[in-house]
Amino acid sequence: MRGLLQKYLQEPFHIFVGATSLLRVHNEATGSATHSESWQTSFDMNPPTVISARNLTKTYGELTAVDNISFDVPAGESFGLLGPNGAGKSTTMKMIGGVSQRTSGTLNIMGLDPESHGPEVRAHLGVVPQQDNLDEELKVRENLIVYGRYFGLPLSYLRPKADELLEFAQLTDKANSKVDALSGGMKRRLTIARSLINEPRILLLDEPTTGLDPQARHILWDRLFRLKENGVTLILTTHYMDEAEQLCDRLIVVDKGKIMAEGSPASLIREHSSREVLELRFGSERNSLIGVELQGIGERLETLPDRVLIYAHDGEAALEQVSARGLRPMTSLVRRSSLEDVFLRLTGRSLVD
């Protein structure tokens, strides 16, 4: 596996082929259960579905956390759930992991229902929870070994594997430190390393970079991208649009438990937003007043408390029109449309409050 990883890291343009051959190696080596075999046979032409949700619903008393959502994830895809806090992303993740019972609908992971086959489903998964729950009293390396024991993995495998994963997570020099001594970003990387101890083909990541500084986020994204290149299916929740854009092949935008839109980041932006956005600030008092005077510029106008957004194919041209009307914003910025704009368009609200 290590050799293959290095090989594909050197050939980044063979991601899909790489994933295919890796999966074949994996299945030949393991001779895994029947559902995995049927999974593999159709892979070369058309990646099989590894996760399938139909009309998935979860209610807590009066509150509907997940409201009738359906989606499919093919093997090797990096699939995101983008939405604000409380949108139902984590609840969906818990149902996939079989640790939260659904209220209605069907869910299928590798051909198995996580409710009736919790241990079998979780044996396929690597899980990175929203809150780190490492064994703080154990050493860094021991955390990996202990976790591997839950999968019944022998120490003869776990000892070298732990070292390999520590290297992957850039934590080799911390192997014998207590978890307490790690920074937030290091703990997150250790949690990811821990989730890989059983060589899962599906990795669930719940808000993987929340609370991390920009540098730590970039290191983490790099590690996740390597896994993606290695053919691991990533299921990722996030409320960071840049994270979704960086990591997701396809995503669903979720709000109040419902799917608002589905597609690749580029197609969502194309479909729901303009090419560019002109951001103008006239001061918090004047933004809403001036909105009226900006009517007609660009394709669409969005007035927020702190700024005015003009959606236009050509942002610079829109800015010239603003100046031509004699309006002088305190600051102006032309940028590409992002998923934030998609979310704003679909829900009328920002992703991060």
Add this chain to the structure above:
Amino acid sequence: MTRDPLTSGPPGDGAAKPITTAEQPLRAHPPAVSAARARRWGSFFYAEQVLRVMRNYGWSVVLYSVGQPVAYLFAMGVGLASLVDANSESVFGGVSYLEFVAPALLVSAAVMTASGEFSYPIMDGFKWRRVFYGPHASPLVPQQIASGHIMASTLRFLLQSVVYLAVVAMFGASPSPWGWVSAVVATVAALSFGLPLMAYAASITQDKGQFALVQRFIVMPLFLFSGTFFPLDTLPWAVRWIGWISPVWHGTELGRVFTYGMDENPLLTITHVVYLLATATAGWLLVRHQFVKRMGS
């Protein structure tokens, strides 16, 4: 079989060199094997984790196990006993005060350790550091996490009781050849008290200092009014019921039967055994129920 130029010897040298493990790619066994092993051995896997964590404070476990009995036995069995024995030996069934008090201290110590192992670590697992949710994302199920914690704790109670008993024996306070059974009795008494406490701890969602209250208003009265330092029937009827419901009393009386052959109605002896086993079993069922309720299936 094709020859691998990197791992086999030069052509014509006869046998190929053995392939070292370092050159073989590491492979985890298939998920189906993980799931099957976890279903069968999951409780042991989690117990291993708890024991590894305990190993970190192994010295304090050992010192607690040895230091506490030595201190108590010296204070009660030597200091207090010199006064008590000088006045009346008949109250204590014809044995020395040290012999009388030793099994009680053995059981009380195990119960006190249980009050620690089955309270704060449970809150830690569910709420503070959420350590139970790590294994819950693996093939383990909540019942196995609970039983793993219980198994590791039981081992600790047993080891502690054996050490305690060894110290007691050195003081000459366990004359019967059946004395060793009292270490098992102390362990069962610890579970009889500890498992209902663990179920309660698993039901707490907000920390409002409940465990401090448990220590002060349950553990301490049980320690003091369970026939520990004086026979239960010397207490007024109004408080004697504390002993009857107390695992410490049932365990202590049973311990006395084994360490110095206390003369007791066999029916009462059986009652002690049944009571301890019944409360431990009921506690275990409640623990399972609470863990599943809290974490899902």
